Amino acid sequence: MTKKQGTILIVDDNRNILTTVRMLLDSIFANIITIANPNSIPAKLREEHPDVVLLDMNFSSGINSGNEGLYWLREIKSLSPKTEVVLFTAYADIQLAVTGIKEGAADFIVKPFDNEKMIGTLLEARDRNKAADKAMGKNGGKDSNSTMYWGNSEVMSNLRNIVEKVAATDANILITGENGTGKEVLANEIHRLSARSEKKMLPVDMGAITETLFESELFGHVKGAFTDAKTDRPGKFELADGSTIFLDEIGNLSYSLQAKLLTALQRRSIVRVGGSTQIPIDIRLICATNRNLQQMVNDGDFREDLLYRINTIHLELPALRQRKADIVPLANRFLRQYGNIYNKVCIRFSEEAEQKLTSLPWYGNIRELQHAIEKAVILSDGGMIAAEDIDGGNQTRREKPLEEVLTLDEMECRMIEKTIKECEGNLSVVAARLGISRQTLYNKIKRYGI
The missing domain is CATH 1.10.8.60 (Helicase, Ruva Protein; domain 3)
Known part of the structure; x- marks a missing residue:
């Protein structure tokens, strides 16, 4: 007998069908949720995190075009990309099935349905969802926290109220907070709630882009602009046109490159490296950092005009x-x-x-x-x-004396930590004392997790 596992959400305005399908699937799924009104779908996705949604295509009386089903299919895939959706219709329209699958549906079931075929189709969808979860686990669970968890604390409730007000606008947002607080997750949530959510948000790790490649990566280049420029190539800003671009670790950007970023944001256009044509860009900008940008402005390490440009709305994620x-x-x-x-x-x-x-x-x-x-x-x-x-929550890492350090990497890491402490966190002074550029220092801080 098939083991009961997984959660399915069944959406159909015919309550008799809801009852029949629930009975049919009772021995297959561990958790079965049924709703007659599709407007409840977003809430159920947040509360139940279903593996599979069996979605009727028509809900309004007298309308049999399937457009309602396609609309809710897109909503589900936007709100919960991992959830598998199987479309359910009484009208065997092959073109509609093809359209639904192109839009992200896993499969298509025609009413009146065959019991065995329905069970097989929904089992395949459930197993595909579970396989994707396992694959993410093997890859380090990169998307495991992709759904924003707001919780019940007052500080998060206040933050959520602000997010829900600003997400629908195109205001530039700066997200700050300690490492590990979920800044990219919050950026994804803002994008999901925005009018640009039909396109994917494009994240860019500013700390991982070297100064020499900055302009090519963000603004693109034309063929022949430099030795390896074999073809024209769009940059991140062009690729994010019509969507949201997320600039993570914005505080790691060198002062000279900050000016180039500011120019692009002010003009709302870019010029590819080696080109001369102004290319307009339509992006929503979200930036994030774990650093105090105002203090960096005071220290002369961050442009005040750029801070104003990226900081229309400031969101602080609590520890x-x-x-x-x-x-x-x-x-x-x-x-x-x-x-x-x-x-x-x-x-x-x-x-x-x-x-x-x-x-x-x-x-x-x-x-x-x-x-x-x-x-x-x-x-x-x-x-x-x-x-x-439970192993975690250590307040500080135990520091080994330099004479106990066994490798050059460990020695370098300890030296950087010691110098940062002596310079009270002023990274410009740290870089000067260590005899390296600030960008090199930032890369090493990121590499060692300091």
């Missing part, structure tokens, strides 16, 4: 230790995620483990919590995670 009420719910989300990945679906925390989770400082924030829960799930022997299984 996890400032939203303690959200720690256990977040930990449980990661527990379910990794329980599914590592086939430990019934695993849970003991009361003592939950108390320990709340008491730890989590200076690495959500990212550290996530890694700690994954490790606990992997190493657990039974169905219960005890307090001693």
